[in-house]
Amino acid sequence: MPQHAQNTRVCRDCDGFATAAITTGTRHRDGTRVTLRVACPACKGTGRTAPDGVVRAGR
Template sequence: MPQHAQNTRVCRACDGFAIAAITTGTRHRDGTRATLHVACPTCRGLGHTAPAALASVGR
């Protein structure tokens, strides 16, 4: 019997790649690159968004 995949909504802003590693151009003493980890501001680093019915707040 086939297994059904969960139907999660992927973030439109980051396409599911919620955290990006950006190189700064400098290197550490051991030769590795210095990187910054930046989270998607839309989904806050989760990679998916809540359905519209759950996300609405207020009236």
């Protein structure tokens, strides 16, 4: 069966993978790695962008 298109589009900057875990190279005392969670600045971590007609303009 065909899948229906959704109202929101996937962010073209992050391709829907809005948050990335980046290792710093150092380790905690228990041996796990220190990671930083970074969100996509274009979609602010949602993975989706608003349709063109819904974007807010003005003040």
